[in-house]
Amino acid sequence: xxxxxxxxxxxxxxxxxxxxxxxxxxxxxxxxxxxxxxxxxxxxxxxxxxxxxxxxxxxxxxxxxxxxxxxxxxxxxxxxxxxxxxxxxxxxxxxxxxxxxxxxxxxxxxxxxxxxxxxxxxxxxxxxxxxxxxxxxxxxxxxxxxxxxxxxxxxxxxxxxxxxxxxxxxxxxxxxxxxxxxxxxxxxxxxxxxxxxxxxxxxxxxxxxxxxxxxxxxxxxxxxxxxxxxxxxxxxxxxxxxxxxxxxxxxxxxxxxxxxxxxxxxxxxxxxxxxxxxxxxxxxxxxx
Amino acid sequence: xxxxxxxxxxxxxxxxxxxxxxxxxxxxxxxxxxxxxxxxxxxxxxxxxxxxxxxxxxxxxxxxxxxxxxxxxxxxxxxxxxxxxxxxxxxxxxxxxxxxxxxxxxxxxxxxxxxxxxxxxxxxxxxxxxxxxxxxxxxxxxxxxxxxxxxxxxxxxxxxxxxxxxxxxxxxxxxxxxxxxxxxxxxxxxxxxxxxxxxxxxxxxxxxxxxxxxxxxxxxxxxxxxxxxxxxxxxxxxxxxxxxxxxx
Amino acid sequence: xxxxxxxxxxxxxxxxxxxxxxxxxxxxxxxxxxxxxxxxxxxxxxxxxxxxxxxxxxxxxxxxxxxxxxxxxxxxxxxxxxxxxxxxxxxxxxxxxxxxxxxxxxxxxxxxxxxxxxxxxxxxxxxxxxxxxxxxxxxxxxxxxxxxxxxxxxxxxxxxxxxxxxxxxxxxxxxxxxxxxxxxxxxxxxxxxxxxxxxxxxxxxxxxxxxxxxxxxxxxxxxxxxxxxxxxxxxxxxxxxxxxxxxxxxxxxxxxxxxxxxxxxxxxxxxxxxxxxxxxxxxxxxxxxxxxxxxxxxxxxxxxxxxxxxxxxxx
Numbered sequence: 027x028x029x030x031x032x033x034x035x036x037x038x039x040x041x042x043x044x045x046x047x048x049x050x051x052x053x054x055x056x057x058x059x060x061x062x063x064x065x066x067x068x069x070x071x072x073x074x075x076x077x078x079x080x081x082x083x084x085x086x087x088x089x090x091x092x093x094x095x096x097x098x099x100x101x102x103x104x105x106x107x108x109x110x111x112x113x114x115x116x117x118x119x120x121x122x123x124x125x126x127x128x129x130x131x132x133x134x135x136x137x138x139x140x141x142x143x144x145x146x147x148x149x150x151x152x153x154x155x156x157x158x159x160x161x162x163x164x165x166x167x168x169x170x171x172x173x174x175x176x177x178x179x180x181x182x183x184x185x186x187x188x189x190x191x192x193x194x195x196x197x198x199x200x201x202x203x204x205x206x207x208x209x210x211x212x213x214x215x216x217x218x219x220x221x222x223x224x225x226x227x228x229x230x231x232x233x234x235x236x237x238x239x240x241x242x243x244x245x246x247x248x249x250x251x252x253x254x255x256x257x258x259x260x261x262x263x264x265x266x267x268x269x270x271x272x273x274x275x276x277x278x279x280x281x282x283x284x285x286x287x288x289x290x291x292x293x294x295x296x297x298x299x300x301x302x303x304x305x306x307x308x309x310x311x312x313x314x
Numbered sequence: 315x316x317x318x319x320x321x322x323x324x325x326x327x328x329x330x331x332x333x334x335x336x337x338x339x340x341x342x343x344x345x346x347x348x349x350x351x352x353x354x355x356x357x358x359x360x361x362x363x364x365x366x367x368x369x370x371x372x373x374x375x376x377x378x379x380x381x382x383x384x385x386x387x388x389x390x391x392x393x394x395x396x397x398x399x400x401x402x403x404x405x406x407x408x409x410x411x412x413x414x415x416x417x418x419x420x421x422x423x424x425x426x427x428x429x430x431x432x433x434x435x436x437x438x439x440x441x442x443x444x445x446x447x448x449x450x451x452x453x454x455x456x457x458x459x460x461x462x463x464x465x466x467x468x469x470x471x472x473x474x475x476x477x478x479x480x481x482x483x484x485x486x487x488x489x490x491x492x493x494x495x496x497x498x499x500x501x502x503x504x505x506x507x508x509x510x511x512x513x514x515x516x517x518x519x520x521x522x523x524x525x526x527x528x529x530x531x532x533x534x535x536x537x538x539x540x541x542x543x544x545x546x547x548x549x550x551x552x553x554x555x556x557x558x559x560x561x562x
Numbered sequence: 563x564x565x566x567x568x569x570x571x572x573x574x575x576x577x578x579x580x581x582x583x584x585x586x587x588x589x590x591x592x593x594x595x596x597x598x599x600x601x602x603x604x605x606x607x608x609x610x611x612x613x614x615x616x617x618x619x620x621x622x623x624x625x626x627x628x629x630x631x632x633x634x635x636x637x638x639x640x641x642x643x644x645x646x647x648x649x650x651x652x653x654x655x656x657x658x659x660x661x662x663x664x665x666x667x668x669x670x671x672x673x674x675x676x677x678x679x680x681x682x683x684x685x686x687x688x689x690x691x692x693x694x695x696x697x698x699x700x701x702x703x704x705x706x707x708x709x710x711x712x713x714x715x716x717x718x719x720x721x722x723x724x725x726x727x728x729x730x731x732x733x734x735x736x737x738x739x740x741x742x743x744x745x746x747x748x749x750x751x752x753x754x755x756x757x758x759x760x761x762x763x764x765x766x767x768x769x770x771x772x773x774x775x776x777x778x779x780x781x782x783x784x785x786x787x788x789x790x791x792x793x794x795x796x797x798x799x800x801x802x803x804x805x806x807x808x809x810x811x812x813x814x815x816x817x818x819x820x821x822x823x824x825x826x827x828x829x830x831x832x833x834x835x836x837x838x839x840x841x842x843x844x845x846x847x848x849x850x851x852x853x854x855x856x857x858x859x860x861x862x863x864x865x866x867x868x869x870x871x872x873x874x875x876x877x
Contacts, residue, residue, distance in 0.1 A: 114861075
């Protein structure tokens with residue numbers, strides 16, 4: 027049981043790494059970035075390349091997210107930003123990112139083939155440790171730690187720093203923030219970059235545990251989208267608790283109610299939609 | 315008979331009291347103005363009366379029927395229609411199609427998936443009449459998006475009129491119009507049938523005093539004065555709170 | 563307005579004449595492609611009611627292809643019903659399922675709707691994938707085409723199948739045309755442009771959205787029935803996210819919110835895919851590029867492009 031819960035938390039942390047970027051991008055721009063799963067895959071592939079070339083997993087853990095963060099920032103500055111400014115609505119942008127997702131899958135297939143790749147576990151983290159009497163892989167604990175640390179850093183950053191306050195202001199009321207003289211373009215590019223970087227971090231970190239293949243982003247993306255809806259769009263708290271709910275449900279049904287796998291998460295989603303259409307931590311949008 | 319009776323109505327947005335204990339009533343056929351500075355709660359009051367927002371407490375009666383908390387769509391059936399501050403006509407459709415949509419909504423059994431909409435004579439006739447009366451007959455087949463600003467405001471009022479209202483709520487019908495357009499709207503509003511009761515938010519004081527016979531003044535969500543046109547004009551409280559600051 | 567009308571009449575005349583004589587001039591491979599255009603055309607017409615007319619973008623519409631296809635398979639193979647009973651039964655069941663899914667989905671709008679429909683299609687995918695009775699991940703095979711030998715015709719003859727599909731396609735097109743011209747059709751456009759205004763006029767827009775969701779799901783499910791009649795096989799992949807995206811692409815490339823746009827989009831899709839799979843195995847790369855190009859360059863799709871050109875020529 028304990029092992030299952032640890033596994034569930036580990037999956038939750040992975041989902042959180044994607045969901046947090048999605049939810050902030052949505053909160054500010056009302057745009058859902060369907061290429062987010064592709065950024066995750068891209069991170070994993072870059073990780074594979076860096077490990078191949080240098081042999082250092084630690085380097086991969088740093089380089090891949092940084093590169094993908096740049097890609098994300100550029101995506102916002104040169105594609106999504108200008109198109110939004112030219113009057114494309116939120117759904118058209120979603121379709122654009124949908125197309126980008128396919129393109130990236132196609133590019134990855136062309137460059138790396140459809141085969142499954144992976145990264146060898148770094149030696150330092152290959153073993154297992156004793157957790158309350160059960161033996162558990164160190165590396166999986168490391169994943170949990172990275173997830174929790176990320177959540178902590180983001181919430182401190184958002185609550186305590188001036189840039190974080192700017193992000194909060196943009197989530198709350200973007201036109202108002204603009205009229206107060208805030209450069210929302212930079213906030214957006216920044217949020218996009220950080221969100222993309224975190225998705226890529228998820229990709230690298232999972233590469234030693236899961237296999238790396240062009241479509242790897244799709245299933246994680248769907249889980250993160252569900253988290254964003256369950257937690258409430260634009261809510262940091264929602265994305266964290268939503269990830270835990272989805273991760274726990276998915277892992278625990280897989281081990282204890284296997285006939286419900288693939289369904290349980292959706293049942294929760296439907297229940298949340300029927301009772302709280304704006305998500306657990308979301309607020310209805312200002313209208314009228 | 316009272317057309318609209320609002321009793322002790324309160325509404326909060328979070329900690330902000332937008333309406334506090336608002337009470338007023340107007341008789342059938344009245345021309346009533348809601349006045350007050352920006353943020354006084356006028357539009358919120360209209361939104362609560364027309365069912366877009368639920369009041370936290372208080373009671374609303376339309377023609378002596380309790381309508382508190384009824385949804386928008388049901389209030390239309392009770393004879394309430396409203397216009398919006400921002401033009402809300404469907405830009406892709408022509409003026410006639412917009413008005414037909416409005417006339418169609420009050421037709422019994424209007425949700426027909428099979429019949430050609432061109433075969434409905436009655437709503438089309440009423441839409442054409444309304445357009446002629448509102449001075450939109452020359453632009454009948456132009457898409458609503460291509461209209462001039464003044465024509466868009468006229469269409470906004472015309473849409474509300476197509477619902478055959480007994481009680482009509484107009485939210486700043488003349489906002490943003492040129493003086494010429496405003497004169498035209500003023501004549502149109504003055505020509506409304508006398509059995510329709512009208513509640514209007516408007517910042518143009520000349521227009522208000524020309525059209526309306528009574529008024530309620532709101533400030534920070536509270537009623538600070540109400541009465542006939544002449545009472546309001548004389549009231550110093552009103553002049554201090556509102557008229558002095560008005561330069562619309 | 564008259565531009566659109568001229569264009570529509572012209573397109574219908576050309577397409578109708580072309581479709582009628584297609585089986586006599588084309589070879590079997592080409593006839594097969596035209597059948598595919600009609601099958602996906604029906605699917606896209608259904609999706610267009612939601613996406614184009616009402617402005618509710620569904621990212622999970624492939625689930626209806628699956629509901630229709632598996633439904634027909636279940637009735638004819640598992641329950642051994644004759645085809646003429648199975649088709650209406652499938653339509654009724656898909657309508658009921660669409661209605662139930664619609665109840666949940668219409669509670670959200672915009673991006674939320676997007677994700678809810680995606681979630682339901684993944685749910686359906688999971689169901690098809692895990693249910694051994696309908697073949698699980700192997701899919702369901704051995705679904706026969708309608709036996710119309712009492713007319714002295716063999717449905718396994720490509721020309722005969724073409725005739726069958728042409729009739730089904732024409733019925734769907736006619737029904738859609740009626741609905742679009744009805745008051746209901748105009749209310750849908752009103753909801754797309756300004757739902758608030760429609761409510762203020764007294765329309766109960768939630769009911770309209772539920773109705774159009776049901777209609778859209780039912781038409782697309784009928785597309786699924788046609789698909790399975792053509793292929794005789796249903797795989798969980800038919801319900802995939804990818805297929806939903808391809809459906810959206812058909813609607814948008816053709817021209818969302820027009821009667822014939824989705825059909826033109828389906829034709830473009832079928833021909834492009836047929837052409838490209840011959841020369842490259844990177845279909846996804848092209849699929850993605852089409853999406854990006856459509857959003858960046860021509861928003862109105864091919865129909866929008868055509869009426870734009872018409873307006874420009876007239877000037």
